[in-house]
Amino acid sequence: MPLSWPLSWKTGGFLLGAVFFLAVALVKPIGVSTQFVIFDGILWSAADSAVVAVDEAAKSGYTSPNAYLAKSGGKYAKAIANPLNYGFVFVLAIMLGAGISGWLRGSFKDAHRFMPEVWLENHGPTPVRRFAVAFLGGFLVLYGARLAGGCTSGHMMSGIMQTAVSGYIFAAGAFVAAIPTAMFLYPREAQS
Amino acid sequence: MTILLAIIVGAAFGVALDRVGATSPNLIIGMLTLRSLHLMKAILLAIGTASVLMFAAQLIGLVEVAHMSIKAAYAGVFLGGMLLGLGWAISGFCPGTGLASAATGRWDAAVFVIGGLVGAAAYMLSYPWFEGTAIMADIAGGKSTLGAVPGLDAPALIPGLRGDLVGIALGGLFIAAAFALPERLSGSGRRQALPAS
Numbered sequence: 076m077p078l079s080w081p082l083s084w085k086t087g088g089f090l091l092g093a094v095f096f097l098a099v100a101l102v103k104p105i106g107v108s109t110q111f112v113i114f115d116g117i118l119w120s121a122a123d124s125a126v127v128a129v130d131e132a133a134k135s136g137y138t139s140p141n142a143y144l145a146k147s148g149g150k151y152a153k154a155i156a157n158p159l160n161y162g163f164v165f166v167l168a169i170m171l172g173a174g175i176s177g178w179l180r181g182s183f184k185d186a187h188r189f190m191p192e193v194w195l196e197n198h199g200p201t202p203v204r205r206f207a208v209a210f211l212g213g214f215l216v217l218y219g220a221r222l223a224g225g226c227t228s229g230h231m232m233s234g235i236m237q238t239a240v241s242g243y244i245f246a247a248g249a250f251v252a253a254i255p256t257a258m259f260l261y262p263r264e265a266q267s
Numbered sequence: 268m269t270i271l272l273a274i275i276v277g278a279a280f281g282v283a284l285d286r287v288g289a290t291s292p293n294l295i296i297g298m299l300t301l302r303s304l305h306l307m308k309a310i311l312l313a314i315g316t317a318s319v320l321m322f323a324a325q326l327i328g329l330v331e332v333a334h335m336s337i338k339a340a341y342a343g344v345f346l347g348g349m350l351l352g353l354g355w356a357i358s359g360f361c362p363g364t365g366l367a368s369a370a371t372g373r374w375d376a377a378v379f380v381i382g383g384l385v386g387a388a389a390y391m392l393s394y395p396w397f398e399g400t401a402i403m404a405d406i407a408g409g410k411s412t413l414g415a416v417p418g419l420d421a422p423a424l425i426p427g428l429r430g431d432l433v434g435i436a437l438g439g440l441f442i443a444a445a446f447a448l449p450e451r452l453s454g455s456g457r458r459q460a461l462p463a464s
Contacts, residue, residue, distance in 0.1 A: 081288030081305070088309035088445060091283045092316025098276050099321055100330045102269065105280060107363040111387035119388075143394035161269045165277035169363060170370035172281025173290060177371025182285075189374050191292040191359060202374075209375040212358025213365065213382025214389070216351050220362055221390035222397065223347025224338050227361040230348070232310070234338060235441075236318040238413040238434045240424050241340035248348025249355065256356035257299030264302050264454050265293060 078180040095232055102161060104237065106229030108220035109151070110166040116144055116155035127152045192265035223248070281367050290368035292359025292375070299356050302454035308445045315441030322434035325418075332418035337410040343402045354386075413437075 081087060098105045116139075120126040130138035134148025137156050144151045154160050177183065187195065190205040198204060220226035223245055225234065231249065234242020287309050288294045297303030324330035338344075355361050360368060360379045368376035397403050410421050414428030423430060 080286070081291070081294070082286045084287075084305050084308040084312065084445070087283070087287030088312030089316055091287055091289075091309060092313035092320070094276065094279050094283045095313060095317035096320040096324075097279065099317075099334050100324060101276065101334075102272050103334055104336050105276075105363075107366070108387070111362065111383050112391060115384055115388045115391065141391060141394075142398060143391045146394075146398075159270060161273045164270050164273035165280075166366065168274045168277025169281035169284070170366055171274075172278030172283075173285045173367035174281070174370040175278075176282045176285035177290070180285075182290075182371040182373075185372065188372055191296070191375070193293045193296045193359075205375050206378045209358045209360070209378040210382035210385075212354040212360060213379035213384075214386035215354030216358070216361055216365070216379075217354075217383035217386035218390050219347040219350025219352075219354065221347070221387055222402075223344045223351065226351060226363065227355070228363045230338060230344070232314055232317070233336075236314050236321065236434075236438070237335050237337060238318070238416070238430060238437060239337045239340075240407045240411045240413065241338045241344050244340055244344045244407075245348040248345040249352035252349040252352030253299045253356040254301065256353055257296055258301070258453075260357060261296050261300055264297075264300075 080180045095236055099233070099237075104229065104233035105165075106162070106225060106233060107166055107169070108217060108226035108229065110163050111217050112143070112151060112221065113154045113158070113163050116151065117158055120155055127156045129156075193261055196263045196265045197261050280363070281370065284364055284367045285371055289364045290371050290373070290376075292368070292373075295355070295359040295361075295364065300454070301452040303451055304448050305450070308448050308450075311441045311445035311448070315438045315443075315445065318434050318438030318441065322431040322438070325416075325431055332416065335416070335419055335421075337412055337419075337421045339405055339409045340407045340411060341403050341405055341409075343397060346402065 095105055127137055127139050135150045135153035137149040137152035139145045139152040189202045194205050230242050230245035284290055294306050298306040325332055358379050360376055365376050365379040369380050407424055408422035411424050412421050412430050413424050414430035414433035415423035415426050416430030
């Protein structure tokens with residue numbers, strides 16, 4: 076018997092809030108999107124070992140010929156040179172936790188793991204189109220998150236819970252773009 | 268020790284994202300089309316709960332203020348937020364939920380993550396376009412909070428306000444908003460996809 080899913084917004088929201096509190100109580104606020112850069116950097120430095128270099132003069136002790144990886148005292152370069160750091164392991168652990176949770180509710184046996192029902196209702200059963208849109212979505216989301224300096228986790232959730240001004244600015248930009256776009260692209264509700 | 272905490276808190280976050288339904292593009296798109304506010308209510312409750320707990324724990328000395336980390340405000344935060352919003356709406360994923368969703372076996376989420384890795388690489392290479400421009404210049408005090416949080420080295424937008432008390436008050440407001448929001452703001456309502464509450 077698979078677990079009932081999803082939780083009510085009350086139980087689920089409280090659980091999510093407790094995790095955000097726990098993170099800042101024990102270590103630091105939750106953030107995710109930086110680790111896409113770190114993973115890219117790990118792949119890049121595997122192909123070209125000059126991407127990250129030891130630099131005694133840098134605050135982190137590392138630098139890079141890439142201006143983005145070298146910024147803020149080379150902290151990204153340092154994380155790439157030492158992948159076993161808090162932020163990177165944290166994001167791997169998200170996948171572990173979600174995978175276990177999904178397995179317990181039977182998510183690997185879901186009928187629609189290529190296209191969600193709302194996609195099928197509005198755009199029909201062509202996986203290639205859904206994949207093209209998912210790829211473009213991923214590109215825009217991470218390009219935007221890096222320009223903004225954080226994503227839905229780091230800016231919106233962690234930022235607003237700490238009363239950060241930047242968190243409110245980010246959330247305004249995200250919803251101003253997202254709500255009309257979603258209403259335009261998905262006018263029909265899934266009927267499953 | 269830090270690595271152990273990364274595993275515990277990260278896994279707890281992954282479980283919470285999946286249990287609340289944030290790994291489902293149906294529910295994300297439901298929220299953004301205002302047809303199912305399940306996730307909006309959950310997010311508001313989560314932000315409110317975390318804010319009240321953190322600032323209250325600081326007040327009684329249980330949580331170190333130094334654990335806070337405030338990100339800078341600049342025009343690029345709004346622009347980047349809009350780009351993210353666009354990609355979020357077309358795909359139904361954001362960085363954390365996309366990774367979590369891929370881990371639950373969604374193939375479209377895995378493609379989203381690959382797109383995200385390419386997008387992050389593109390930003391890495393195009394960063395010199397933005398560096399030093401007005402888009403990246405601090406606004407509203409840069410790494411600022413709404414009020415002045417005692418013990419935090421961050422400028423306040425309104426220096427006369429006690430930042431921690433503001434955080435508790437706003438946290439309460441977010442929780443109230445979560446309860447006040449209806450289950451849906453648009454659509455017919457002929458179908459209840461979710462447990463009532």
